[in-house]
Amino acid sequence: MTRFLDANVFIYAYYKPKGALSEEQKRMKEQAKKIIRRVNEGEEVVTTVVHLSEVANILKRGLPTRDLHALLLSLCSMDNVKVVGVTKEDYMEAIDMMKDIGLDPNDCLAVKIMRMERIEEIYSFDKAFDNVEGVRRATLQLENSSDT
Numbered sequence: 001m002t003r004f005l006d007a008n009v010f011i012y013a014y015y016k017p018k019g020a021l022s023e024e025q026k027r028m029k030e031q032a033k034k035i036i037r038r039v040n041e042g043e044e045v046v047t048t049v050v051h052l053s054e055v056a057n058i059l060k061r062g063l064p065t066r067d068l069h070a071l072l073l074s075l076c077s078m079d080n081v082k083v084v085g086v087t088k089e090d091y092m093e094a095i096d097m098m099k100d101i102g103l104d105p106n107d108c109l110a111v112k113i114m115r116m117e118r119i120e121e122i123y124s125f126d127k128a129f130d131n132v133e134g135v136r137r138a139t140l141q142l143e144n145s146s147d148t
Contacts, residue, residue, distance in 0.1 A: 003138050004114045005045040005081075006124035007054035007106075009035050014071070015062045028125050035123050035138075039081065046082045046117055047075075050091070050106055084113050101132050111135060 012025075012032035021029065039045055052072060059068050075081050086109065094109035101108060110122060111132055121138040122129055129135050 001121065002044040002046055002082075002117070002119055004110055004117075004119050004122040004124075005035075005039065005047045005051070006110060006122055006126065007047075007051040007058075008032075008125050009123050010055045010071075011058050012125060014059055032125070039078070042080050044080045044082070045123070046084060046113065046119060048084045048086050048109060048113055050086050050109055052076075052083065054106060082117075084117070086113075103128050103132070 009032045012028050013036045017025075052075065056068060056072060059071070063071070076083055090112065091105065091109060094105050094112050097103075097108040097112060098105060101111065103111070107126060107128065110124075111129075114120070114122065114135060120134060121136050123138050125137075127137075129137050
């Protein structure tokens with residue numbers, strides 16, 4: 001089963017905070033690392049260039065340029081990671097979806113692409129996806145699992 005891969009998974013996995021993490025943040029960071037490990041082992045995922053851009057914009061503050069370069073290059077070259085291009089029309093549709101499902105435009109774009117690709121699960125820590133019809137957060141299945 002293919003899942004959509006949200007930008008916040010990378011942020012939790014790779015971002016190095018300046019202060020101490022709460023227990024909840026530690027748990028999410030560990031889950032994010034498990035998800036990345038699954039992708040590195042060949043699990044099929046879909047994301048968009050917009051979501052990769054989100055990753056780059058946030059991680060550029062916390063990762064050395066060479067590490068960010070390697071991460072993005074690796075993602076774009078993996079056969080099991082489908083990176084979907086986004087047109088102006090796609091983004092306009094996502095903006096229009098904001099009033100119907102109440103998410104920000106990039107999250108609406110994820111939902112739009114999921115529907116287009118017939119994907120029902122998303123790797124994300126954003127609980128707002130829990131209120132979107134036809135979308136399930138796969139992270140919920142990982143919360144109590146030690147084998148992932």
